[in-house]
Every structure is written in structure tokens, then in C-alpha cells.
Amino acid sequence: MTLKIYGAPRSRAFRVLWAAEELGIPYEHIPTDFQDGSKKPEFLAINPNGRIPAIDDGGFHLFESLAITMYLAKKHGGAKLYPATPEAEACLWQWSLWGANEIELPLVQWIGNRYVLPPDKRSETIAAEAEAKLPRPLAVLDAHLANRQYMVGDAFTIADLNVASLLYTAWFNKADLSRWPNVKAWLDRILARPGALKARKLREV
Ligand SMILES: N[C@@H](CCC(=O)N[C@@H](CS)C(=O)NCC(=O)O)C(=O)O
Incomplete structure (x- = not known):
């Protein structure tokens, strides 16, 4: 299943989008904004904090942009990025x-x-x-x-x-x-x- 990245690019989601591009991971970008979008029930089910970014990686949900970039790099980057x-x-x-x-x-x-x-x-x-x-x-x-x-x-x-x-x-x-x-x-x-x-x-x- 394609990695889903939630978050407006003009937010901390930028670093997650950059990481995905560096790693060459196919992804679907869902440009959730930090006012309304991040407070909708379907997003709160992924990040109950109501903040962007967050990811859905085949059913595995993760928030905190640093945790996300390190997870993606460790999973996909090998010794190259991680x-x-x-x-x-x-x-x-x-x-x-x-x-x-x-x-x-x-x-x-x-x-x-x-x-x-x-x-x-x-x-x-x-x-x-x-x-x-x-x-x-x-x-x-x-x-x-x-x-x-x-x-x-x-x-x-x-x-x-x-x-x-x-x-x-x-x-x-x-x-x-x-x-x-x-x-x-x-x-x-x-x-x-x-x-x-x-x-x-x-x-x-
Ligand atoms: N420590 C979190 C911070 C997330 C955060 O504060 N995101 C902002 C946008 S950059 C947000 O969603 N703000 C909306 C709100 O706090 O309601 C991370 O790095 O992911």
C-alpha cells in the first residue's frame, strides 16, 4: 500500500516530503491544513494530537515529524541516509x-x-x-x-x-x-x- 503523507507543504510536513523524495519512496500526498484539516475525525484517527504531519504506512500510523523522517530513512535508506x-x-x-x-x-x-x-x-x-x-x-x-x-x-x-x-x-x-x-x-x-x-x-x- 502506498505511503500516505498528511500535511500542508508549508508546515513541518515539508521535512517528511523531502525525506520521501530523497529516499525515492512512492507516496500519496494529502495536503491537510493545520486549521480545519488536522481537526477532522478521519485525521484525528491518525494523529489524535490534531497536528500535521502524520503518515499512514500501510496501516501503521505515526506522528512527530522527526520520528517519521528517521523511521522512513531507517526503513528505506539503509546506510545511505541512516x-x-x-x-x-x-x-x-x-x-x-x-x-x-x-x-x-x-x-x-x-x-x-x-x-x-x-x-x-x-x-x-x-x-x-x-x-x-x-x-x-x-x-x-x-x-x-x-x-x-x-x-x-x-x-x-x-x-x-x-x-x-x-x-x-x-x-x-x-x-x-x-x-x-x-x-x-x-x-x-x-x-x-x-x-x-x-x-x-x-x-x-
Ligand atoms: N512536534 C510536532 C509539531 C507539529 C506541529 O505543531 N504542527 C503544526 C504545523 S507545522 C500544526 O499542526 N499546528 C496546528 C495545531 O497545533 O493545531 C512535529 O514535529 O511533528
Whole structure:
């Protein structure tokens, strides 16, 4: 049965769509929106949290975008996208959790209130406070990428995708990332991958 991916491309579903494209998995995209669509009974049966994304993989339901990308990569990517050793796998978890815990909220608040929300809904105070939280973690990522092309090992993995998909909105809106030149160069490189371009096409319409 074809994998079903639920969620508007302009949401965290982006990273799931990107993962499916990288992995070359056939899928059906059901572009559920995060207001009404995600609150309908048929979607709540898949994700009772009423949030997107979620997947239905032949009757196996899964929510939480990071869990989904790691599941798909482990199932379909082999050592290509999902590292083979316990140490490399742990580094993949480390960076994915780091993204969720250290940068996700300030990024959403910064970019939302500076560029994405309708102008009358933006708060410059929230944007500035959120932006001020980012130099500490992004300096860590910048230093990590100083001598590397990719986050874990010497090839693109789902760790790169999980973290880059968080920074994508900042990158797309041309927020000032020049403070972190290695992060910027890494984003420029991996967001031009064929799989990323296919997912971006769904989002940048
Ligand atoms: N930690 C969850 C967050 C999911 C989430 O908050 N999704 C947003 C859209 S990006 C949503 O569905 N919001 C609607 C709501 O919270 O009611 C994940 O990564 O999947």
C-alpha cells in the first residue's frame, strides 16, 4: 500500500516530503491544513494530537515529524541516509533532538514574526527576543560544520535534512545568516539537492 503523507507543504510536513523524495519512496500526498484539516475525525484517527504531519504506512500510523523522517530513512535508506553504526546513529539522534530543543522554537518565532505572519499579526518584540536566542546554538552548528560537508560522517544523512528543514524558512526568506557562514554554505548546498528541490517545488508555489 502506498505511503500516505498528511500535511500542508508549508508546515513541518515539508521535512517528511523531502525525506520521501530523497529516499525515492512512492507516496500519496494529502495536503491537510493545520486549521480545519488536522481537526477532522478521519485525521484525528491518525494523529489524535490534531497536528500535521502524520503518515499512514500501510496501516501503521505515526506522528512527530522527526520520528517519521528517521523511521522512513531507517526503513528505506539503509546506510545511505541512516547511519549504520550505533555511534553514528546516536549522532543523528543528537542533532535531530538538538534541532527540536535548541533552535526550533526561536526560529519559528523569529521568522514568523519578522517575515511570515500577516503584517498586523507580527510582533517585533517576539522576533527580536527569539533572534537573540539563536547565536549560541547556531555558533555550535557553525563550528561543527567548519571542517565538514555534512553533519554526521562524510555523506548527507537524515540528520542534515532534519536540521536544515528547520533553517529552511530563514534561508528562504533571506534572513541574515551571514553570521554563520558555514551554516549558510551548508544550507545553500543541501537545499539544492534534487530531493530538496522536488519538495521545495511543492512548498514554494
Ligand atoms: N512536534 C510536532 C509539531 C507539529 C506541529 O505543531 N504542527 C503544526 C504545523 S507545522 C500544526 O499542526 N499546528 C496546528 C495545531 O497545533 O493545531 C512535529 O514535529 O511533528
